[in-house]
Amino acid sequence: MRDRRHDAVRAWTAFVEDGGQNGVQHGVRPEILSSWQRSAPAIDLAVSQAPLADESDTHAYWQGSPLQVAVGAVEEELRRTAEDGDLVLAVTDPQTRILWTYGGRVMRRKAESVNFVASGRWDDGSVGTNALDLAGRLDQPAMVFSAEHYAPIVHNWVCWAAPVHDPVTGERLGVIDLSTTWDRSHPIGLATARMMARLIETALPDTRQHPRLSPMAYDGHGLSLTLLGAAEARLDGQRLLLNRRQTEILALLALRPEGLSLEQLHAQLYGDQAVSTSTLKAEVSHLRSALGGALSSRPYRLMMPVSVDVEVVVERIRGGDVLGAVAAYGGDLLPGTNSPALTELADFVAVAVREALLAQPDPDAVIGYSEIAPYDTEILEVCLARLGVSPHPAKALLKGRLAAARR
Template identity: 40%
Template sequence: MDERLIRERERLERAWQQYITSGARVPVTEDLLASWARSARTVPPERVSAPVENDADVQHAWRESRLEHASRPLLAELSALAEDGDLIVAIADAGGQLLWTSGSDRMHRLARGINFVPGGHWDESSVGTNALALALRTRQTVRVFAAEHYVQTVHDWVCYSSPIRDPRTGEVLGVLDFSTTWERSTPLGLTSTRHYAGLIEQGLGAGQGRKEGLTLYLCGPPRVTLHGRRLHLTPRQHELLAVLALCPGGLTLDAMHAHVYGDQPVSLSTLKSEISTLRTLLGGGIASRPYRLSLPVQFDGAISEAALLAGQPGRALDVYNGPLLPHSASPFLTYWREYLDAALREAVFRSRDPELLWRYALRFEDPELLLELETLLAAGDPRLPLVRARRAALGDP
């Protein structure tokens, strides 16, 4: 066995034990120490396994994801690599939830014991410091070895993770991870992970020209694309799309009128005309009886809500750029606007994660949240005077 690896493992185990028992500064990297500190707020070091979602839901999410389409030509090769190298290979979404895994029999057995399986949540707030979470946070390829993991049950592992980015926008869509037991650690792990993540990114890029469906960015400055092409719509058309996206089962004309106009004196024939115009702009993408969108839809409001329901406020904040159509007087959209605003704020506030609160504070003026952030930031944190100045500017004593 490699003596260098043994010494590294023993050194890290001593540092981890000292940190867990005393919280003292220990000789590890700043990134690792910061991750341990964040982990300590939400994760007991004795946690045995990751929380896991329903398998059927995860399979559906995987089949429908861009990651699956982009990685499909590589899955057989990745599975063979995992079998031959005694690894487990995983692809996770941008929130750290595993969507697909493949590995040797030995690694599959070990993985099941800690829920390193499809549906497992490997974000930092669920299982503490790990390679997937750090790759998503730093947007870099990372290695987490042995006791660098915050949770003791993963101290026998070494993991290499690389973010998977949208080649067009740079958005991190997920992460690729190679994992095995610590004694099999190799410098090639980082290179291999980055290589295959790059191939998946190439697959994402190849699919850009064939992008199908309707994408609605309505939380914040509105932007709508159809099959990758931007549509320039009126505020009323944005409202109609938001209502239809939030009611995928469809609405009668009367219900549509109530959702959009409430008590305003607008005739049903006017609404029918507006829907007809929008249908033409969407290339026939609105069905009737009931009225519903008849093409694939990605809607930032629904994505944000789904992330909150999954306990992933960071992911929700990633896609939430502001209130839902803030100038709309639609009673239905007013409800959804207030609901999403309140739900996101509450989730961020309750996380007590200073990084998450800081991200929220950069976008939204909230004296109470700034006060909470001030109590959570370390005394020497360079953001502390900025938080205090922001509070003062908002008139908060």
């Protein structure tokens, strides 16, 4: 990690000393170099703080906004993440103005010293290269490490950020950023930022205008999709015979009711794999036939009521019904999938269920979970510790499961 920091400082120094004239910097990622080139004419290297937007305007924008509602709903999880990792978290608007922050003890003080606070403006035209700006500008998760930041005031930081989108319109509402000191950089930082963005998206107020079933109220009509454990799709109660790719496409479309363009669907399904768009179009064509034509194009969108088991699990966790969440959680989401978007979602759901159990270890829920994850001893230990010496009919089963897991 120290070598990486040394390389970043050396590249930044070369860029600054060259006056930004050298367009090729060895070892510098293209998005970082582009941001440096934007930052150089706008930012004084002696800048000590980010500029502040009008606080009353910021407050008025935040109050009652969909982002505030969503962050309020998942604030406990966000705060726990910040405290456990001694991170500072920030949520911004689309112009990279910070709307909300929360920090661990050490990082909170560091953040305040550079105006990494509500009303702080963190676009690269205001404070130079940073992950919040890149995630918003590129509309994808971004990391900026140490001297990859343009302003020296944050050379001791590492930041991970991911965009937050409206699930209905696809509009980017802002970004969420996680920051700490460079020496605490961790490979899962970017995945955690993605997970936090997904968590906020699931908590946004539901403004969907096209048919979609409440996740708790599937009545046998429309599309019912099971993704957790054994995958299965049913249309009006009849099972659909789909191959693996078609099931993955159906999952991606079911989880994005506003639809996906061909390019978006290709990226979420295949990632960097060298698969032609014609191959994807052929899979979509087969899927459209299986759905009786109820799959529109431009964008690709399901034209029917949809219920997905993932949403049931998330809804029950959000409502504090851990036992119900575990009952709906059939296991890992599409195990073995190569889809980047579905892999990310699988991680999110697995972590969410586990964290809910750790926070609220209902014995019956823990027993149900242990059937799916029999070697997760921590959950069993936490549950038994919570029960203490008090009698409970589930204790014998819990102890038996724990003994079996330790063999």
